[in-house]
Amino acid sequence: MPESTLPEWPYAYGGPSGSGNIKAEPEDFVVEESLSFEPEGSGEHVFLYIEKIGENTEYVARLLARHAGVRQRDIGYAGLKDRHGRTRQWFSVWLPGQADPDWSPLETGNLKILQSIRHPRKLKRGVLSGNRFSLRIRNRQGDRDITEQQLRQIQTLGFPNYFGEQRFGHQGRNIDKALAMFAGVRVKPEQRSLYLSAARSYLFNLMLAERVKQQIWLRVLAGDVCKLQGSNSQFVAETPDQTLQQRMASGDISATAALWGKGLNPAGGEVALLENTVIAGQPALAEGLSKAGLELDRRALRVIPENLSWQWTDDSLLLDFNLPAGSYATALLRELVQTPA
Secondary structure, X not given: OOOXXXXXXXXXXXXXXXXXXXXXXXXXXXXXXEEOOOOOOOOOXXXXXXXXXXXXXXXXXXXXXXXXXXXXXXXXXXXXXXXXXXXXXXXXXXXXXXXXXXXXXXXXXXXXXXXXXXXXXXOOOOOEEEEXXXXXXXXXXXXXXXXHHHHHHHHHHOEEOOOOHHHHOHHHHHHHHHHHHHOOOOOOHHHHHHHHHHHHHHHHHHHHHXXXXXXXXXXXXXXXXXXXXXXXXXXXXXXXOHHXXXXXHHOOEEEEXXXXXXXXXXXXXXXXXXXXXXXXXXXXXXXXXXXXXXXXXEEEOEEOOEEEEEEEOOOOEEEEEEEOOOOOHHHXXXXXXXXXX
């Protein structure tokens, strides 16, 4: 890829039908995190449900570590949240045999402790059931009828499950840093994880982009690895039939693309050909991921938002929806609105 740039990923429904501003104010981008389990009420880890404005996840984690007098690695969180907006997310602090500190000195106008509860195990990355979004697009201009049509399509069929631009760093520079790391440049452990994720996400986006470009991201192809909606169960579609196409149309299953790493790719037929073509075009990234020891995995090509609703005001579009863990609200928004660079 050209240095420090990202391609314009193809759109699913004709491209943005208007323009507007997002994240103009913290209340324009509200995210609430939901865990995939209930904390038990006792154990060595203090779980804190924190509301923050204008602060990123890693900053809050460092703040908690300093206040509790523990190491950075003793802090857990399930996912990274953007600093631009009002976000509510869980953190864990490992305090074996210790009483809960007084957390109140940490509270400011931009940070509040909403809940504190104990649990036996550290909060691990990815153990979310999902996130609830309440978004406002201000100064909305464009064709409202087309936007309504796009929203109904997204409500029924979903949108391409691209990794958001924040995964790749400013102007995609995490990809350049991943290439440098694979070429032998030494990096810190936390940076290594960041660059590996960026490289893997980039290859996935390229595979998804090719299927969106060919308008085959909502079709079951020969050799597709299909994933059941709301489940990690998957199967290979050796010879797609009408029943599988109907299940795809109804949202019961979604096709997937590779999250690259070592191991055998279960995809076959034309899907394997498409994915191998992408990999052949990015040998340094693909080989670097395999040598780093990451296991090949699969990710759904599309995500169908739950409880998607919208409302128009004089100059704004209000959106409410739920997304599963790992999917990006910005991937939905980009289908609808062009925002200032």
